[in-house]
Amino acid sequence: MAKEGDMSLFADVLEPFRRVINTDPPKDKLSSASKLNFSDSNQSLKEGIGNLLSLGKRKSSIGMMNDMSTPEKRLRTESGSTPASAPPSPWETKRLKGDLIAARAQIIQLESRISHQHTLRKEMQIMFDEEKGCLMEQHKRDERRLSEMEDRLQLIRRREQDLKDDYNEAVKQHKDYKLKWDQEKIELQKQIAELKDNLLDAHVSSKDQLSEMKKDMDELLQALEGAQSESELLKKEVERLSTKAEQCSTMRTQLEKTMFELQVANNKVKELEYEKDSYHDWQQQVKTAQKRLSNMADLEKEVGRLRAQERSLRDIASNKLLLEEQVHVLQSRVDALQPVQNELHEAKVKLATIESALEEWRSAARAHGIDTARGLSSALEAAFTSQITAADTTSKAQSTVAQLTEEVATLKFERDKVTARVNDLAAVKKTHENLIHRLQKRLLLVTRERDSYREQLDCYEKELTVTLCGSAGAGGAALLSARVEQLEKALQSYRDLLAASEPAAQHAVVENLRAEASKSRDEAAALRREAGKLRAQRDTLQLQLERISQHAPTKILHLTDNPAAEAHKQVQLDYEAAQEEIKRLKAALRDGGDSKACPDEIQQLKQQLESSKIKLKRLKEEFTSSAQEYRDVCYMLLGYKIDRTGHKNYRISNMYAESSEEYLTFNLDEDGIEMVHTDYSATLGELVELHLHQHRSIPLFLSALTMELFTKTTMQQVQ
């Protein structure tokens, strides 16, 4: 491309030469063609340059040609001289001279052209040099670029190589991974297959187990059924056995009864045997007695002796009984007295401790300047009340705080409301002002209109007077009068219009609006005043704030032993003391709430209690002793021991009763006293029948019983 450009440039440069050559005279065409072979332009650069070089050579040859003719010229001159060998004719010389002149001219021409060509060539040379430099530079640049490119290419190649390596590595890795994964996959598949096998096995085994378990279950169910049936059977058996057991028990009871009976019978048998034995004895005795009957007197003597002995024995027995009774009474009394003694000891110990506690209390109270229990309690009460009042005041203070905050909130709300109202009023004022402004404008317009109408009217009137003055013709007068009338009408209408427009309605409206405007103005002024006030307040507050903030960098100092601190300390001390006292009193309350609260009173009460207890005890003792005495006396006098077994139930047992089982029970009711049936009473059928049913006298019955028992016992003893 560049070369082509260069070529075209070259062709452009060469173009004028061609033209010059073409415009050469035809006779010189050949020589010029042979001398300057420009038309035969070679297209290549090198050839062009070579041409130029040859041109240079030619130039040198041309330079030489100035001194001596060119070979061609020489040739021509030779060719010219050949005919000149012959003597030249004047015409010929003339012609030759002409030719010479022409040739010289041509030479000059050619020389000038050559110089021109030289300059051109120089220019060309310069241009070419420049071009060459440019091209060289470009070449160098290209080379540099090429080298850079090569470097880059190498870099890229290296990078490519690296990448390729990486790729290969990655591919290898991938392959490895694939291989590994394939292996893993195969392993996993194997595992899966194994697991499947296991699963199948497990299925089978589980099925087996299941069937086994089912079988087991069936068996168990059967067993259960069997067990149930068995249990039923057993139950039946149990029932049977229980019935049997019942029967057995009944039988046993029967057996026991029979055994008892047997024993009784045995006893009876024994008794009978004993009686039989005694009977035998009796028989022997009788025999001996019959023997002894002979010596009756001795026997009677012996009888008397024996009777005396018996009597004495009986006395002794009764004495022994009495003594036993007395021993019993004394024992019981000792038993009753022992706890009393213990209590006495305890009471003494307690008394000592209580007295010491009392002394402590008294000292504590005296330490606080309180001498009496009542004073102490009142102090306690005062402390409590002070606490309560303090709590009360705190609650009150809290409530007031809450109230205050509430009020603040309401005030804020009101303030907001007021500001909102102020804003509203300002807006209303603005609208009113706008309205006033508009109305004033309208008023101005209307007045202007009226003025214009008036002017017009004046104009008309003037015109009228002028025309009236100016014209004198009758027709004109008529016309004028008509016109005047018309004008007057128009005037009237204008006036009407004016009247309509000026007037009261509008006036009123305007007044109204004015009043409103003034009102709103007043309002606005008031609001402004308020705003000013608020602003002033704000300013003062700001000032205060500033003052407060100004004081920030100051240091606040005070005397350490100021009255406030002292007062506070005092209060703290008082408070602590009070707290301590409260604690103490509370502890005291806790400790001795039930026994030591009011030591004096309690001591008194305790003493009273003690004395009353002692009294009671004494009374009891007295009572028991007297009751015992009474009972003993009754027993001794009447021969009956009366026991109270329950409410209105009395048991009496006779002095001469054979056993303690022999007793009678009486029940006291509204009608009197009634005998209750007992085992023993059942044996006294005769006496009951005789004395109770016939004589209806219980004392008689009892006396009879005593008599009977006495006779019985004496009989026995006698026997």
Added chain:
Amino acid sequence: MSQQQTKNCITLRGSAQILCEYLKFAINSVLFQRGLYPPESFKAEQQYGITLLISEDPQIKDFLTNLLTQSEEWIIKKKVNKLSLIIINVANKEILECWDFNVQYEDGDVALSKEKNETVGSKDVKKIQQEIRDVMLQVAATISYLPFLDCRCSFDVLVHAKTDCDVPDKWAEAEPVSIANAQNVQLKSFTTSLHKMETVVSYKFVD
């Protein structure tokens, strides 16, 4: 000429003494008016042409003398901005009232100062006393609108000193006080031409 000069000349120390005297009477007056101490412990005294009450309690007397001697020194050195008499509810340490005595320093009579080669004022003492009397009367009148103190109260005086002021023995730094929902009443101020004393009472506003 010279006689007049000596008559109206107030030195810095003298001005500080006037201030401290005022403070003593003002504090005593407040203590009496606000009923912090029983009225029988106060003694009437003629000052500034009016009868003022001064506490006879030795503790208060000691406290005030200690306070005012130190304050006088500080006022001379211009270290004090403000003295605050605070009335505290002893039970809960709540500040119920705060009497601020703002001290402002003035140049006094510049010409005379130059002449005397020390800062002096040239205000008539009688005029100063007149001004102080007005303030004292106002203090006495405050009882009409200050809330009734119905709890056990005590007082303390805080000195708002400059930060570069060193703390002497028996003195300590205190916490700044503030009264919730405070209402401020500015009383009249007086000046000795060297010091200007502004009295402000702020109290807990309860409506």
